Amino acid sequence: MTQKSSDQASGVAVTTEQPRLIMSLLAESLPVGILADVGRLAADFGLTIEQTQQLSGEKRQGGVAVPHGVCMEYWLRGDEVELEGLRKKALVLGDAHGIDIAVQEDSVWRGQRQLVCFDMDSTLIQAEVIDELARRHGVYDEVSAITERAMRGELDFKQSFRERMSKLKGLDESVLIEIAETLPLMDGLERLMHHLKRLGYRTAILSGGFTYFANYLQQRLGFDEVHANELVVENGKVTGEVREPIVDADRKALLLREIAEREGLSMEQTIAVGDGANDLKMLAAAGLGIAFRAKPKVREEARHSISILGLDAVLYLIGYRDEDLDG
CATH class of the missing domain: 3.30.70.260 (ACT domain)
Structure with a gap:
């Protein structure tokens, strides 16, 4: 560091x-x-x-x-x-x-911060993968309706996630490959990761999305570890099921704490970045919690937020100057 x-x-x-x-x-x-x-x-x-x-x-x-x-x-x-x-x-x-x-x-x-944990969908990438999968499978409206019920409080995250997953049953694995290869990265992500790795930070993806896509980002950008939901694929088809444990808000916060403890770090040495209500507990637990291009409610509840610049603006909240980074 x-x-x-x-x-x-x-x-x-x-x-x-x-x-x-x-x-x-x-x-x-x-x-x-x-x-x-x-x-x-x-x-x-x-x-x-x-x-x-x-x-x-x-x-x-x-x-x-x-x-x-x-x-x-x-x-x-x-x-x-x-x-x-x-x-x-x-x-x-x-x-x-x-x-x-x-x-x-x-x-x-x-x-002295040394660990940075990220949400994935709409944070590291400019997409919600489950919505893209639903569009390709012709069930977007059904999946969207379930999401709306969850937002109204009629379903918790795990219930809504399982219901949305069930709508993807039969989706061909080739679609997963196509989407993974064309994931639109969030602006500023590549510069951010370049410097975090160069400066010795440990980086992790903690996502309510899917390991299939998080692993792709890990290989492309060098994240140290990935924790996300595992799609069950059999005979080249999505089964509509997901392996336990499901990564929800509580699990994200727990994983942040577990990684910090494993690495011998105080929670004050951790940074978390996310955009959704599912990230609020993780953001609250971190020494520096940042809501990135988040909805108004999340921006209001999070201690810090970035909405105008790219993801690399996280470097400025840590305290780095351009001349330190790119000079």
Whole structure:
């Protein structure tokens, strides 16, 4: 692991005992007026801006987007900050300006994280695989109706998953191969994985999707391990069954904890990234939980979110600068 703490990297000597917060602004380009609004937000919560630093993008954007977007960090200090209230206000302010604003507590752990776990569908790939399988099998409407029932709370994840799987009975295995070979990767994923591997992070896929496709991503991008649902295929056909245990929200959180324990890591050294309600328990358990291009409810419940930039923006929330990564 080569990352230094933010204090070490900047050479700043900290002389106060007040806790420090890191507020990250993430955008394709910083809009006019956002810096003044952030200053007012900090003041409203009794926070002092100790320092700002640019992690990505030119100092002055002039409205022009840069390759990996812009990330500016504010280092804030203050006593007894109501953190959840600040995060909610930051979310509203970010939405008003069309940018992301993430707020996290700074600590020694920020420079010591070593495990990153990802959801797969709509996080690592720009698709929901079960929907693609259903379309190819001519049962999309039926599968979608089951999903809607689950969203209304009429079915839990395991019930809805088994019902949706039953609709795929008889699907030819050749369809699985075709879909696996054409999975649309999330933008920023390849850059993110390149640097995570180079920097020595352990990476895992924890997915309510299927091992068939997660294994393909593992081979292509080098994830260290995969935990997902195993489709049962017999005589070249999907049986409509899935092997136990089913990877649901509880199991994702459990797997995150088990991997951390096995690797001798504190939970504060873990990062989790996902987009759905099925990821919330995993995001809450991680030292740094990030909702990525998530639905409004998930963005509101997660501590941090990225919606504007690509998946490689995770590197900025960890604290890396473009010059450290690509320089």
